[in-house]
């Protein structure tokens with residue numbers, strides 16, 4: 337069964353989670369935790385014993401479904417889901433007809449027969465929820481499980497900016513379930529799929545964890561296959577990477593990032609603000625260059641309250657073009673001024 341961290345995701349803080357959690361525990365106080373750019377959700381998951389109230393947000397559709405699959409506290413029947421998955425895995429893929437996934441992604445991101453089964457399962461989930469054969473939590477678990485199962489075998493180097501050009505992609509797809517989390521009765525978790533700058537105006541928290549994109553690489557373009565399969569609107573696709581029309585293009589990946597970051601921090605209603613960032617702005621590849629400098633972050637946070645800075649060396653995602661020596665990861669912790 338998949339845990340929430342069994343995913344390839346650029347910028348995931350999985351390997352830094354102990355460091356981040358210790359820093360937060362030692363420098364912040366409170367009962368609520370808001371993961372503003374939650375990505376995989378591994379940071380929230382790691383903090384689940386520490387607070388009473390959680391808010392988790394990311395503007396990608398696939399991430400929202402994954403949070404709902406893992407975290408939403410509603411009833412589901414695991415035996416029923418296991419049986420369904422077993423039935424799907426026993427289907428003879430060769431006998432399946434073509435569908436949206438196989439036509440677009442077959443022999444590219446997936447083996448053609450695997451793609452047929454992925455498309456069949458996705459279509460089935462939609463019809464099962466419409467006919468009330470599964471409830472909404474069961475739907476989220478099954479769809480999140482499909483996303484993890486796809487991601488495990490996709491013919492890519494970790495994201496979907498390109499597929500590897502090989503002749504015979506091995507058939508490796510197996511539908512496996514995620515392992516949903518149970519939280520205590522006194523705990524709450526709210527899940528959002530919103531632009532962070534819009535959401536911060538409506539919610540309040542003790543500790544806000546801010547881990548925005550660092551460079552010009554757009555997450556919605558990297559994970560377009562997962563977004564497409566999640567939304568299931570079957571759009572027309574373009575280019576060799578077979579991407580749909582642009583959606584959810586982040587201002588944090590553009591030159592407006594410092595301005596938008598300042599706006600976010602100004603509007604945040606929190607007692608502590610925790611920001612992570614890294615020093616790739618010296619990178620030779622322009623796509624990897626930081627959009628906000630450390631000095632800009634420092635001065636924006638200093639206006640909000642007293643800010644401490646912690647850093648450590650870190651080996652970072654590298655798709656080949658990027659040369660990153662002396663890469664460091666930073667955590668800023670701001671104790672917000674009472675009028676801040």
Ligand SMILES: C[S@@+](CC[C@H](N)C(=O)[O-])C[C@H]1O[C@@H](n2cnc3c(N)ncnc32)[C@H](O)[C@@H]1O
Nearest residue numbers: 347348349373374375376395531532547555586
């Ligand atoms: C560096 S990643 C976060 C990684 C996460 N902390 C983890 O450990 O997996 C940044 C995330 O911000 C999301 N994002 C980018 N711009 C956003 C925006 N304006 N509002 C909400 N989410 C956004 C991206 O989809 C991406 O998942």
